[in-house]
Amino acid sequence: MSDIYKIFLMGPQGSGKGTQSERLSGHLGIPAFGMGQLLRDEVVTGSDFGNKLKNIMKLGDLVSDEDAAHVLKLRLEKADTKKGYILDGYPRNLAQYQAFNFDVPTHVLVIDIPRGESLKRLGGRLTCDHCGKVGSLNDGLKPGDEDSCGGVWYQREDDTPEAISHRLDIYEHDTAPVIEKYAPFVTHIEGVGSIDIVFHRILETLK
Numbered sequence: 739m740s741d742i743y744k745i746f747l748m749g750p751q752g753s754g755k756g757t758q759s760e761r762l763s764g765h766l767g768i769p770a771f772g773m774g775q776l777l778r779d780e781v782v783t784g785s786d787f788g789n790k791l792k793n794i795m796k797l798g799d800l801v802s803d804e805d806a807a808h809v810l811k812l813r814l815e816k817a818d819t820k821k822g823y824i825l826d827g828y829p830r831n832l833a834q835y836q837a838f839n840f841d842v843p844t845h846v847l848v849i850d851i852p853r854g855e856s857l858k859r860l861g862g863r864l865t866c867d868h869c870g871k872v873g874s875l876n877d878g879l880k881p882g883d884e885d886s887c888g889g890v891w892y893q894r895e896d897d898t899p900e901a902i903s904h905r906l907d908i909y910e911h912d913t914a915p916v917i918e919k920y921a922p923f924v925t926h927i928e929g930v931g932s933i934d935i936v937f938h939r940i941l942e943t944l945k
């Protein structure tokens with residue numbers, strides 16, 4: 739086992755990447771973060787750069803790849819990343835990969851799940867129109883059912899099979915070249931199975 743882990747976790751929506759990332763963070767004692775969180779954290783600091791990001795996001799514009807990479811650079815300068823870190827879902831396309839030119843991973847773990855499995859996991863998602871809680875058809879909920887808060891469960895437009903398929907297409911198209919660039923560090927992880935089983939597979943690859 740190496741002493742320093744710089745783990746880039748990749749995988750389509752519904753692959754359980756976020757859950758595994760948190761769990762791995764606890765297990766290895768290193769921080770885990772995704773770009774969305776880093777941007778929000780930078781805004782909260784109230785720095786000049788944070789304010790610039792805030793204004794971009796307020797207008798609904800996308801933060802440039804250079805600005806995003808800069809946020810990541812600032813984060814990697816913090817002391818808690820000395821023993822490594824887990825980067826959740828970034829870079830997810832070639833432009834982001836090119837902007838992120840100041841560090842290399844020790845491991846790139848790609849959690850693979852078949853498209854049908856993604857659709858099954860994500861397509862069952864229901865949201866409460868009152869409290870925003872997320873539930874699942876797989877738990878016996880149906881659209882139109884009432885939540886304990888008094889709200890009603892419904893399926894968001896983002897969670898229709900068409901919308902999910904479209905996002906999976908983008909993931910496959912955009913991340914394939916990134917995975918190719920990182921080829922020497924890449925291990926594919928079979929993502930079908932319980933959270934425990936997938937976590938065990940991940941730990942095996944780190945040995």
Ligand SMILES: [Zn+2]
Binds near residue numbers: 885888
């Ligand atoms: Zn509710």
